[in-house]
Amino acid sequence: MTKKIMAVLALLLIFIAPGLAAQTINSGNVKIGILSWRGPLGFKKSWEGTEKYLTKALGRTVTILPLEFKEVLPAVKQEKVDFFTADPSMFMSAKTQYGASEVLTMKLINADSVGAVIFTTTGNQNINKLSDLKGKKFGALQRWSFGGWQMAEKEFRNAGLDPYPLLHTLRFFDKPNAVVRAVLRGQVDAGTVPASILERLAKTGKIKMRDMKILREKDYPDFPYTCSTELYPGFPLAKTATVGHTLAHEMADALKALQPGDKILKAARITGWVDPLDYADIEIVQSQLRGGGYTGRRIH
Numbered sequence: 001m002t003k004k005i006m007a008v009l010a011l012l013l014i015f016i017a018p019g020l021a022a023q024t025i026n027s028g029n030v031k032i033g034i035l036s037w038r039g040p041l042g043f044k045k046s047w048e049g050t051e052k053y054l055t056k057a058l059g060r061t062v063t064i065l066p067l068e069f070k071e072v073l074p075a076v077k078q079e080k081v082d083f084f085t086a087d088p089s090m091f092m093s094a095k096t097q098y099g100a101s102e103v104l105t106m107k108l109i110n111a112d113s114v115g116a117v118i119f120t121t122t123g124n125q126n127i128n129k130l131s132d133l134k135g136k137k138f139g140a141l142q143r144w145s146f147g148g149w150q151m152a153e154k155e156f157r158n159a160g161l162d163p164y165p166l167l168h169t170l171r172f173f174d175k176p177n178a179v180v181r182a183v184l185r186g187q188v189d190a191g192t193v194p195a196s197i198l199e200r201l202a203k204t205g206k207i208k209m210r211d212m213k214i215l216r217e218k219d220y221p222d223f224p225y226t227c228s229t230e231l232y233p234g235f236p237l238a239k240t241a242t243v244g245h246t247l248a249h250e251m252a253d254a255l256k257a258l259q260p261g262d263k264i265l266k267a268a269r270i271t272g273w274v275d276p277l278d279y280a281d282i283e284i285v286q287s288q289l290r291g292g293g294y295t296g297r298r299i300h
Contacts, residue, residue: 004081013201017137028052029061030247033081034159035235037067038181049264057254069142076100082243083251088114088282091236099241102276103248104255106195106235109271110224113231116151117198118215120190121183127190130216137169139191140257148176151229153289155216168263172299179206195225232285233277
């Protein structure tokens with residue numbers, strides 16, 4: 001009889017263990033990784049309000065952690081975070097490789113979409129179109145960054161140009177501000193950064209927009225930033241494969257309850273969170289770039 005009871009208990013554990021594991025994840029501390037280009041102090045000021053708000057709203061400790069580009073995918077793979085933000089391309093990698101799934105889309109200030117800008121200096125009379133970059137030095141954010149390189153690579157290819165043999169040097173930087181400085185100082189002839197970066201730097205007096213020449217500029221009526229590329233869905237907030245649907249719904253409801261103009265959102269420099277947009281086009285773009293940025297190919 002004892003053996004039968006033990007066998008039944010063993011079977012029960014097999015069926016309920018996954019549920020218990022998910023419950024443990026959902027009942028403990030919740031860690032959110034936020035892709036950030038700012039230093040630790042700037043990050044803390046930006047997100048501590050959201051952290052306190054979510055801790056109260058969810059009734060459990062929420063910790064928000066800054067993640068650099070190179071740290072996002074390892075954090076998801078190693079289950080160091082429960083939720084995370086990433087640029088759309090990085091999110092698709094996390095989705096296909098580690099089972100992540102979108103929960104919400106971050107709504108940026110003045111725009112629901114994201115793009116990138118390709119630029120040189122106004123004084124550079126030799127560069128007026130992408131083909132003029134033949135044999136030139138070019139700066140980008142990160143080879144796996146959607147807004148910091150892959151959008152621009154797609155634009156080169158839309159123009160019938162393969163940027164790898166075209167460019168003499170493709171140099172990657174850790175932060176968008178560094179790309180802008182490199183262009184202004186002549187360290188590279190042109191560069192690309194996510195749309196809104198130039199306007200943000202101009203607003204703080206670090207650059208003047210009149211000093212920037214935008215290449216392949218596009219005009220989108222509902223997009224207020226200079227842009228050289230197609231527009232894509234904004235940054236998603238995603239959950240890792242181990243996070244249950246109940247916690248994901250609670251997180252989504254809490255964040256969507258924040259209203260535009262709320263000081264918590266202002267501190268984070270966003271206007272809110274909305275139901276996830278369609279990220280299918282991102283996977284298509286990735287497949288088109290497999291010969292370049294998507295595979296991590298790099299030239300010096």
